[in-house]
Amino acid sequence: MLCHESGHEFLSSLTAFTNLILAGGCPADISPIFFGGRLLALSKKSGGVRPIAIGFTLRRLASKCANSVGSVQLRGYFCPRQQGVGIPGGCEAAVYSARRFLEALPADNVVVKMDFSNTFNSLHRVDMLQAVADRLPALYAFCFFSAYSHPSTLFFGQYRVSSQVGPQQGDPIGPLLFCNTVHPMLLDLESQLNLGYLDDLTLGGSVASVARDVAKSVNVGNEMGLSLNVLKCELIAHNGLTVSDSFLQTFPRLPIADAALLRAPLFPGSALDKAWSDRCAELTRAVDRLQVIGLQEAFILLRASFSAPKVLHLLRCSPLASHSALLESDRLLRTAIERITNSSLTDSQWLQASLPSRDGGRGVRRVSSLAISAFLASAASTVSPQDEILANCQLPKCHY
Numbered sequence: 001m002l003c004h005e006s007g008h009e010f011l012s013s014l015t016a017f018t019n020l021i022l023a024g025g026c027p028a029d030i031s032p033i034f035f036g037g038r039l040l041a042l043s044k045k046s047g048g049v050r051p052i053a054i055g056f057t058l059r060r061l062a063s064k065c066a067n068s069v070g071s072v073q074l075r076g077y078f079c080p081r082q083q084g085v086g087i088p089g090g091c092e093a094a095v096y097s098a099r100r101f102l103e104a105l106p107a108d109n110v111v112v113k114m115d116f117s118n119t120f121n122s123l124h125r126v127d128m129l130q131a132v133a134d135r136l137p138a139l140y141a142f143c144f145f146s147a148y149s150h151p152s153t154l155f156f157g158q159y160r161v162s163s164q165v166g167p168q169q170g171d172p173i174g175p176l177l178f179c180n181t182v183h184p185m186l187l188d189l190e191s192q193l194n195l196g197y198l199d200d201l202t203l204g205g206s207v208a209s210v211a212r213d214v215a216k217s218v219n220v221g222n223e224m225g226l227s228l229n230v231l232k233c234e235l236i237a238h239n240g241l242t243v244s245d246s247f248l249q250t251f252p253r254l255p256i257a258d259a260a261l262l263r264a265p266l267f268p269g270s271a272l273d274k275a276w277s278d279r280c281a282e283l284t285r286a287v288d289r290l291q292v293i294g295l296q297e298a299f300i301l302l303r304a305s306f307s308a309p310k311v312l313h314l315l316r317c318s319p320l321a322s323h324s325a326l327l328e329s330d331r332l333l334r335t336a337i338e339r340i341t342n343s344s345l346t347d348s349q350w351l352q353a354s355l356p357s358r359d360g361g362r363g364v365r366r367v368s369s370l371a372i373s374a375f376l377a378s379a380a381s382t383v384s385p386q387d388e389i390l391a392n393c394q395l396p397k398c399h400y
Helices: 008-022 057-078 090-103 125-135 137-148 174-187 207-223 270-290 295-306 308-317 324-341 347-353 367-381 383-389
Strands: 037-043 049-055 109-117 152-156 159-163 193-197 200-206 234-237
Touching: 008 057, 008 137, 049 057, 057 137, 057 174, 090 109, 090 193, 090 200, 090 308, 090 367, 090 383, 109 207, 125 137, 125 174, 174 193, 174 207, 200 207, 270 295, 270 308, 270 324, 295 308, 295 324, 308 367, 324 347, 324 367, 367 383
Parallel strands: 037 152
Antiparallel strands: 037 049, 109 200, 109 234, 152 159, 193 200
């Protein structure tokens, strides 16, 4: 029996439509709407508003197709300095590389983390489109004629907002377009550690070389519309080091023990304790709020969102094998199961419930049982990209 929703005719029509959009065939009077979307405004924990754009489905489909082609094409160009696009496990490789670099940091060297304000909404589209023409010519028609040669319209309640600068947030190809534009800047830097993850830039080496690279990044960034947010930058160094560069002196300073990268604390200490304290506090709030919705929905949310998946990044990237917060997190998960099922679990029942579903459990995994294996698996799987990132650094070989 022919299924019109997923049959051959529909697939052929959808393919033809997507190819038309990728070829730059979207009519000019339709493009501002088709490449627009719904706009949400979420409050940041640190204050301010984070705009979230949700594009239309067919536009996102075309962008995903373009992104899949462009990411593969530029993977070799980005690697190893840009780990945010087209690099499997790039986030974890960046974290482990920064940890290894800081573990062997000489007394007179520093690491700097740079933060540019509102980067995705500030990048000049002229520079972005020129970078596409230079390195992704096959996607130029799509990016220019269809998507970014004119403003698009974002709908925020009764208001309409014109998107005129930078890759639009919510566009699947946006990260690729951003990284393609700023990557020549990364290639021109001289610091031993030169590591980008999307708009997060980490530099490490002698004070003089890092200071030169920071100044160069600020100047080049300004030319592209990017502005450095000094208050969110970080200078990481040994406690006894005096930094003479006046601009680096304006950066908030952290001891090595409190260093973190991409929301993952690098070493045991107060930063790691706070990260897990925050996760436990979030889980406590979630457990209380799950009681006001249906039991089935509550259990699905607990298993898929609020249990191990919520902390998997920390488990894989931070040294947690014997951290006391693991047991506290398990206790909260056990409490959540007991409240949802309206029962009191014995130790053996809780052990059974925490097994994977394929083994007869409920799939709400105990984080204490995952910590060691998750950390070692991540460390071992990223050894090769770590060595590529640290190729210019005089560091001992990794023996995971």
